Amino acid sequence: MITAVIGGGGREHAIIKKLKENKEIEKIYAIPGNGGIAEDAHCVAISATDIEGVVDFCKDNGVEYAVVAPDDPLVMGMADELEKAGIPSFGPSKAAAIIEGSKVFSKNLMKKYGIPTAAYEVFSDPKEAYSYVETCPLPTVIKADGLALGKGVIIAETRDEARAAVKTVMEDRKFGKSGDEIVIEEFLTGPEVSVLSFTDGKTMCPMVSSMDHKRALDGDKGLNTGGMGTIAPNPYYTEDIAKECMEKIFLPTMDAMNKEGRTFKGCLYFGLMLTENGPKVIEYNCRFGDPETQVVLPLLKTDLFEIMKAVTEERLSEINIEWKDEAAACVIIASGGYPESYKKGYPIELPENREQIYVAGAELKDGVLVTSGGRVLGVTETAKELPEAIEKAYETARKVHFTDMHMRTDIGKRALMALSGK
Numbered sequence: 526m527i528t529a530v531i532g533g534g535g536r537e538h539a540i541i542k543k544l545k546e547n548k549e550i551e552k553i554y555a556i557p558g559n560g561g562i563a564e565d566a567h568c569v570a571i572s573a574t575d576i577e578g579v580v581d582f583c584k585d586n587g588v589e590y591a592v593v594a595p596d597d598p599l600v601m602g603m604a605d606e607l608e609k610a611g612i613p614s615f616g617p618s619k620a621a622a623i624i625e626g627s628k629v630f631s632k633n634l635m636k637k638y639g640i641p642t643a644a645y646e647v648f649s650d651p652k653e654a655y656s657y658v659e660t661c662p663l664p665t666v667i668k669a670d671g672l673a674l675g676k677g678v679i680i681a682e683t684r685d686e687a688r689a690a691v692k693t694v695m696e697d698r699k700f701g702k703s704g705d706e707i708v709i710e711e712f713l714t715g716p717e718v719s720v721l722s723f724t725d726g727k728t729m730c731p732m733v734s735s736m737d738h739k740r741a742l743d744g745d746k747g748l749n750t751g752g753m754g755t756i757a758p759n760p761y762y763t764e765d766i767a768k769e770c771m772e773k774i775f776l777p778t779m780d781a782m783n784k785e786g787r788t789f790k791g792c793l794y795f796g797l798m799l800t801e802n803g804p805k806v807i808e809y810n811c812r813f814g815d816p817e818t819q820v821v822l823p824l825l826k827t828d829l830f831e832i833m834k835a836v837t838e839e840r841l842s843e844i845n846i847e848w849k850d851e852a853a854a855c856v857i858i859a860s861g862g863y864p865e866s867y868k869k870g871y872p873i874e875l876p877e878n879r880e881q882i883y884v885a886g887a888e889l890k891d892g893v894l895v896t897s898g899g900r901v902l903g904v905t906e907t908a909k910e911l912p913e914a915i916e917k918a919y920e921t922a923r924k925v926h927f928t929d930m931h932m933r934t935d936i937g938k939r940a941l942m943a944l945s946g947k
């Protein structure tokens with residue numbers, strides 16, 4: 526079986542390492558992959574958003590199954606084009622990927638089908654948005670409608686900040702067309718949980734829950750990033766809450782997408798906040814999370830490729846998905862300065878045992894692995910219990926060296942406090 530994984534970050538590296546456990550798979554192309562992924566797959570220098578280029582490559586090279594991992598090619602319709610070319614794939618159609626591609630769509634969907642989420646208003650006219658933020662409750666949350674590399678959400682504490690956010694998104698057009706419309710929503714509080722779920726539109730199989738750490742610095746300080754580390758399972762996500770989420774959020778979302786004629790097949794990501802009034806949806810993503818995947822997949826016992834094929838063929842109900850009774854922690858090692866400006870090109874020293882080091886922003890230069898992005902690596906370790914997984918992840922992370930490297934030192938701290946009842 527010849528396969529391709531579209532994308533080139535730590536998430537894709539984790540997917541590829543897991544797929545390699547399947548004996549049927551002879552070859553994996555990573556498009557474009559990266560310098561670290563090159564150890565595990567054949568990297569092909571075509572951009573993940575070059576739909577035609579990727580589909581042509583897959584056709585010309587006998588790819589029999591493709592996994593489309595990132596949001597932008599999915600929202601652009603790569604899964605549809607692969608299907609037209611006769612190549613089965615994992616990932617939703619364009620019609621379904623809109624659940625991440627448009628926040629206005631997803632908020633309206635939740636309202637229409639009674640799925641719990643923050644109260645909100647939609648604006649396409651900046652004048653109306655300015656007028657609304659003069660009187661709305663504070664803090665308030667301003668979100669660009671479209672994809673914005675995870676940076677299109679601004680939490681405004683004051684009216685000045687709210688006005689500035691409307692200006693940035695709608696008038697300065699920091700996120701381009703993504704800011705044609707905005708959602709302004711109620712500020713919610715409570716622990717956040719990420720739940721990725723396999724679904725074929727008929728069955729919903731949530732994976733082990735996880736917790737991301739989005740801010741750049743210890744103590745949840747500094748700027749928002751793509752994610753500085755993760756732990757799984759998330760201790761706030763109890764069995765009772767899981768049951769409630771299944772009844773009030775996961776299954777209703779699957780049914781709603783079916784009723785809209787937008788059946789979702791792939792990995793549906795629920796970003797949840799556990800508020801005093803119950804769990805609410807903060808966001809949907811149409812794909813595996815990054816770096817959630819780096820802690821979730823190492824805990825998966827069942828063969829990932831078998832699950833993916835079952836999703837594509839709409840027979841997920843036949844698969845019994847099993848999880849290790851363990852915990853996992855992933856510490857992201859970033860370039861100093863990320864998420865703002867940082868230098869690239871520093872050689873990376875890795876420990877010998879790097880089975881669970883997932884490479885994100887690195888490339889090979891004359892055979893040497895050097896930094897090439899903001900988030901450079903994710904170091905995952907698993908153990909029977911979470912404290913040990915965290916300790917092991919930091920122990921391995923400390924064996925990585927490159928100039929100006931930065932990592933948070935408190936990944937999992939909040940989860941450990943929750944475990945000890947604080």
Ligand code: AMP
Nearest residue numbers: 643666675678710711712713796807808
């Ligand atoms: P998103 O890109 O939608 O995941 O938003 C980024 C982060 O902003 C989330 O992980 C939350 O921490 C925060 N956030 C988004 N929406 C809200 C909200 N309505 N209330 C409070 N925090 C929010």
Ligand code: GLY
Nearest residue numbers: 737752814815816
């Ligand atoms: N870790 C958040 C995301 O993948 O969007």
